[in-house]
Amino acid sequence: MAGAEDELDSGRDYVTFEMQGEMYALEMERVQEIIRMPEVVRVPLGPSALVGLANLRGRVLPVVSLRSCCGLAGREHDEATRVVVVESAGATLGFVVDRVAAVISVEDEQVESADSVQSTVRSDLLAAVLKAGDGRMTTVLDVEHLVATEFAALGRHTAGGSTASAAWSPGDQATEEESTDTLELVSFAVDGQEYALPIDRVQEIVQAPERVTAVPNAVRRVLGVMDLRGGLLPVVSLRSVFGLPVTELEPHNRIVVITVEREGRESLVGVVMDTVREVLRVPMELVGGLPHVVSGGGRRNEVEAVCRLEEGRRLVSVLSADALVDDRDLQAIDHVTAADSAAASTADAEKGRDDMTDDGRGDDELLVVFRLEGEEYCVDVDAVQEIIRVPEALVRVPKTLDFVEGLVNLRGAVLPVVDLRTRLGLRRLERDERQRIVVLIIGGVRTGFVVDSVAEVAKVAGGELEAAPELSAEQARVVARVANLPGQGRMLLVLEPSELLGPEQVALLAEEVHDTGAAA
Template identity: 65%
Template sequence: MDTAEDLAREADEEFDENSDFVTFDMAGERYAFPMQRVQEIIRMPAVVKVPLGPPSLEGLANLRGRVLPVVSLRTCCTMEQTEHDETTRVIVVDGGVPLGFVVDRVSSVISIDPQQVEPAESVQSTVNSDVLVGVIKSGEGEMTTVLDVDRLIGSQFTRLASQKAGGRDNSAVARVSEESDADADLDDTLELVSFAVEGQEYALPIDQVQEIVQAPESVSHVPNAGSRVLGVIDLRGRLLPVVSMRRVFGLPVTPLEPQNRIVVVSIDGGVVGVVMDTVREVLRVPHQLVAPLPSVVAGEGRKTEVESVCRLEDGKRLVSVLSVNRMFDSPEVRNEIADYRQEDERDMVDERSDAADDGRGDEELFVVFRLDDEEYAVDVDAVQEIIRVPESLIRVPKSYDFVEGLVNLRGTVLPVVDLRTRLGLPRTERDERQRIVVLIIGGVRTGFIVDSVAEVARVGRNVLEPAPELSAEQARVVSRVANLPEQQRMLLLVQVDQLLAAGQADQVTELCVTVPDEVLVGV
């Protein structure tokens, strides 16, 4: 906690450096921001509401092609809310990223003498002194309270404050690492992606995994190719050789199914997709629970692919940690992958040029749906199907509030989640426009009720940008935005694998396993 001396010194430094201030009114009192922190002042724009954000967030606005978080300064200062009117303005400040504070009215720009300043702690104000720098006194007895931009941001948006202090990495893996910083010291944990093959659990270090995609119905085979590579798939306009983990382990290869996942890893000379039976979860394992593979079982051949073993749940759950380098250590395997890629590129080039590929190239395909008046989107590859909401669902007692129930989808149990409730939005009455978007999360089909499905949109990668990370959960679930100012639209891109946390996904999986078959009869 800062002392009075600290506050006074901070105020002196602030005012010595900044003699110009933008003043504005809120709730009948006058406040100010240092002029050098103000980028511009705009009228209240149209905003897109963002779920799971802090209470002060009014939404995201488009500011000449930039995504601008817009924040209620009244809420930040615990003042009563009021309706916006013609005098309402948004002061855009530099907070590491542009951030707009909504104020009642902008007054003027003033220049002051440092002698006019008193420490904020020495005066009474309706605003908590933690976010004040000082108070400017005029000759007429009026007072203008100067607010600390950085403290305001830090009090509401700790993630923005940390980005300003330490920079920003927008990759998916970096976000996972940033989240784990809040829970544990990364220096003392090993981050893994776990998966299953023939009922056994394995894992890869998360820094060796580029991405995880759903396995397609089939892969393209090349004549006379070796035995280790299943084939090749098109991954957003590039050819990806695909290897079966079952074949690597010497197990029988089974047909591709919806729960299969392809883990994309890097090796010398390119990337390779490895088909897993299913991907389970992201693990953060303390190093003391990780032990090297015992020398008695480490030897030549397949066993060398396992470099360590994690002992979880008091030793009842053992996870074998694999090494990508060891998996593809054989020159024969590397040559086979390289030959396969070259052979496939030669054989498929005419077909790819004639068949107007899937049109992705520099674009991505999304299924767009609506909740309230906002548009959300998920990658089209993550969507299994879209179905109508049935008249009745099987209710499940003692489950999460957002679990609506179960439906019989062609003989299989489909858990259904109310996406509004999951994202902190109010429930609504069922209507004919609502649909269930069926996704696969953790190897389990899960349905999400949305207000309506709008379209399949083709979006250029040049308009995709990271969503402002305004809260931990929002940053996980809404990872990117598609800013389309020409269409006056902004799509909130949902990270499918983050819709359910690990514990929530486990309970949904348990629902599918434990419900008796006879319960589904007639539904």
């Protein structure tokens, strides 16, 4: 297996995936991560292909349906659905695909340019076609063109795509059509040899960070801990486990995040690999136990099986995830994690005291949080005049704007009422007891906006507020910012009250209020 790493370096690398039964590919150099389908926050007034916004380790990630971009019919997401995170033209986007197949290396002569190829998909999205020896073809999509045409505003206004934590999550699940008599693995290379781990133990694969914090009194195989989505991930060197020289972390190194089970509890551990190869689905008849003559050399618990591929020319050793970390490692890791958490809490408390200003807020903002179609929106508390129940009857205004519900008498004053769902392009909802009217002043006109319910007044730190990705001109004006709260598992869409109605609409409402008041 001395040539395993040489194979990785030959040709061009592509991530292949499936949509509507066809195989597609993206250039590996554009791919930052591949993750499971995350929870998303739907954004009103955005492009039709936009699924929503997701929280990716503290970053706001626009998630887009690649099926929609390619003119294919939509489908329900399932266990095999993945999001391929790509960077292009300064923008970072996550494209939803049906299933990720593998990372492949292709020789130049197997790549046919788009100029000489006809395709049923949109031709302006076709970059090339990969030709396999058995006659199969894979369409390579042009990410740059996709971002430049359909998400041009995002590319212009998003700060350069992050290169930290380049990762992918290969936890592909077998589809119903695939045989259950297969072993699903993620393979990787260490010191020129090929190993693999069961795919159900692999949570994700991330690029090695610039530094790993050492753990005091830990055994040699534990390099330290690293940050992973706000938590501490213990990092183990597989080279050290195998008694090989431990090298400095390099950009090509990958850390495979696995689950380790000990005494009924499950922990996440990162294992450093030289490089990651591919996703394997190996028929069980090609999987055998480790020969007895070598099973007593200290590897009995670490290597639990061997896969014989390519008629025996390629041997892949299957590792036991639980055997890679022992109890002493976990005890040392638990100790430093607890200490770090306590220190972080103390530092946050001290910082909060230092940042407080005379009004008691510091850099914090108070936001009135309300719900629309299951999502949480908010406006600055200073913009809210009051919050009232929806009256049983509203005065209907003929030939008015489609999102104007009518007029109500608010303590002797006429208040125009707008259905905020309709204004934001969401489906209209029948009236119920939970709905409220949030009263704002827009363009000098006091206006009420019907929301599904009011949740709370939330205090949000300034550092948790960021500009919303600009996915369309109207969306960027109305949804100006995002309150990203990963610690709470929430993302609040901050509305700009002054943009909820245009000048012409404000003028029309003012005229209706005046006419109704004069008639009364």
